[in-house]
Amino acid sequence: MGRSQKIAIGAALLTVIAGAGYLGVQAYLQAPLFSEEDIAQMRADVAAQNEDAFHQPDVMPAAYSERSELRNVYFGELHTHSTLSFDAYLFGNRLSVDESYRFAKGEAMEGPTGELMQLTRPLDFAAITDHAEGFGLAEACDDVNRNEATQELCKTVQQPSAELFLELRRQGAQRPPVSAFALAIEDPEKERSYMEATWAHVVDMADQHNEPGRFTAFAAYEYSPPLEGTGKMHRNVIFRNGDVPSHAVSAFDALSEFDLWEQLEAGCDRPCEFLTIPHNPNKSWGLAFAGQTIDGDVYTAENWATRQRLEPLVEMFQIKGNSECALGMGTTDEECAIEQFLPRCETDDEIECIRPTSMVRDGLKKGLTLDEELGFNPLAVGLIGSTDTHNSNPGDAEEWDFRGAAAVFVGSAKSRLAPGRPGRSALKRNPGGIAAVWAEENTRDALFDAMKRKEVYATSGTRIGLRFFASFGFGDGVDPESPSIAAAYQSGVPMGGAIEGATGEKPSFLVQALKDPIDAPLDKVQIIKGWVEDGETRELVMDVACSGGRQPDAETKRCADTSADVDLADCAFDADGGAAQLSSLWTDETYVEGQKAFYYARVIQNPTCRWSTYDSLRLGLTPPEGVPATTTELAWSSPIWVN
Incomplete structure (x- = not known):
């Protein structure tokens, strides 16, 4: 088997189906996922990459905001994996939790194949x-008194094969799931002590890196x-x-979210407090908003209330x-097609496809119907973005700095551009994206x-500024061009809030978007509405502010497409086209008194190069076919509900 084939199959393993496909590669499955020779060759590939083939923004120091009662926006990351994640370790990541936090604060870091990673601006x-x-594995392997089975498991983890990865996933997918770690140790008390030691280390690292007013580190898993x-x-x-339970509840402890919430609450007494954030609704095979668990247990009103x-949040971009x-x-x-790689399901029994109950907008609509049924809306969720990187590089969502998300497998531009298994490369x-918090x-x-x-709010990786308020009667000072944020707070509610209907009034929405200071100008701002009418959920997408003097068409509610372009020779974007700021004070004239609805704002940036085009420039190649050469970065506010 040639090296290029090995890289392609290796990349495919990141999302492989246990036991499916890959006939004829048994020898590969049993061989190490990567050898010293593989890594040496990748390092040579990385050394040959031209990192000066395109413009890169200068690295900036951290900036710290003074406390403000009108609130500052802070950009961060709530979903990153270090070497402590067993899959990240199997993929060759050896960068620690400590190094992950140092990266978030702005330090440069080298990946396992020599690629340099660094944020242009530190996270908040x-x-x-x-x-x-996977908690406890490192402690078990460091125990000089470990038994023979544990010793063998540790050995296979040090030289992982595709077969090991598939087997671990197969065992984890059983109902109930099987832990290879527990089977090897054969001592529940010792296993739990190992796991609690890892969790204590994670909490300690967060406490050590937490610097109030400068950088916030959350204990999490x-x-x-x-x-x-x-x-x-x-x-x-x-x-x-830092007041947390002594044990991190895993899928081996809790079969479903019901068990997870129950066990977390049982172990988390104030001042301990937590929240949970589901991710990848698109890959939940419809379970994200279906109202049933992984085992088919149907949500009760009490479950919905919990x-x-x-x-309160959902991660909707990564x-x-x-x-x-x-x-x-x-x-x-058409914005719904941006960075989608799964098809729609054609039948009810399909997997690896998108169902209506997989997507956030449909979940928000379902929340409206549940409100009518239950008397409350359990799916009134806020929106964030994250990366889910397994490279220990939180928030590294800039297209030009994308180094893959799985260590050695995609540790060079050449490997990232390899086609791999169709639909899975x-x-x-x-x-990925980042989370913005006011x-x-x-x-x-x-x-x-x-x-x-x-x-x-969520962004697809850039640091667009976004404010969104609603009211049934904004007071003086709420001007779309230069609004008083104090007046908007006083007479309305911000994103994530709800307003109560008023007799004879229609809701108005103030939206203000600012471009990322180091990225392309803005194209337009939209408001998306969802509501229930005659028992059916409906939606409407409206452009409310467009750059260059463009106005929405009276019938389609959309502006003409932007003429802004990108030079694919060096990824220079059109710095003059578009807007640095877009604002609108928009009233929903379609609103019917008594109607329950949600509204959220979506900001669309002018086109810029996609990461695959940057990698192509590193190698002196034309952008690959089958994926767009450019991308359109986005920001999404959390919704505001009209009750």
Whole structure:
């Protein structure tokens, strides 16, 4: 088997279905995933890359905001994996939790194949969310008194094969899931002590790196029960402070979210407090908003109430795709096609495809129907973006700096551009997004409170500024061109909030978007509305502010396409076309009194190069076919609900 084939298959393993496909590669499956020769060759490939083939922004120092009652925006990351995640370790990542936080604060870092990674601007906050299912492995392998089975497991982890990866995933996908770690140790008390030692280290690292007013580090982890195929119904667990349970509840402890929430609450007494954030709704095979668990247990009203209380946010954009919406499922806006790599399901029994209950916009619509049924809306969720990187580089979502998300497998431009298994190669991925939080100050309490009240928004990787308010009667000072934020807070509610209907009035929305200071200008701002009419959920997408004097068409509610372009020879974008700021004070004239609805803002940036084009320039190649040469960065506000 040639090296290029090995790289392609290796990249495909990141999302492989246990036991499916790959006939005729048994020898490869049993061989090490990567050898010293593989890594040496990748290092040579990296050394040959031309990192000066395009413009790169200068690295900037951290900037710190003073406390503000009108709230500052803080950019961060709530979903990153270090070497403590067993899959990241198998992929060759040896960068620690400590190094992950140092990266978030702005330090440069070298990946396992020699590629340099560094944020242009440090993050304001981060949570390193390693898989709890792998906690304890390092401690067990360091134990000089480990038994023979544990010693053998540690040996195979040090020289992992594809077969090992597939077997671990197969065992984890069983119901109930099987832990190879527990089987090897054969001592539940010792196993738990190992796991608790890892979790204590994770919490200690967050405490050490937490610097109130400068950088916030949250104690956190990921709860990761796999689904059949490449599916997942995972949740990141974020704690308010360093007062946490002694044990991180994993998928081996809790079969479903019901068990997870129950066990977390049982072990988390104030001042301990937590919230959970589901990720990749697009890969949940419809479970994200279906109202049933992985085992088919149907949500009761009490279950929905628990979810409403403990799960205020959803991660809707990351390296594994965009979970906002999908074309053809009640949606027609072309932005729904950005960074989608899964098709729509054609039948009810399909997997590896998108169902209506997989996507956030459809989940928001379902929340409206549940409100009519239950008397409350358990799916009134705020929106964030993250990376889900397994390279220990939180927030590294800039297209030009994308180094893959799985260490050695995609540790060079050549390997990332390899086609791999159709529909499963690195080419179908993206650098992921980041989370933006409006809070009075950069502290654990202030950011956690903002997440609970859902005054947050998602971006696809850039640092677009976005404000969104609603009211049934904005007062003086709320001008779209230069609005008083104090007046907007006083007479309205910000993103994540709700307003009550008023007799004879129609809701108005103030949206203000600012371009990322080091990225392309803005194209336009949209408002997306969802509501229930005659028992059916409906939606409407409207352009409300467009650059260059363009105005929305009276019938389509959309502006003409932007003429801004990108020079693919060096990825220079059109710095003059577009706008530095777009604002609108928009009233929904279609609103019917008594109607329950949600509204959120979506900001669209002018086109820039996609990461695959940057990698092509590194190698002196033309951009690959089958994926766009450019991308359109986005920002999404959390919704505002009209009750």
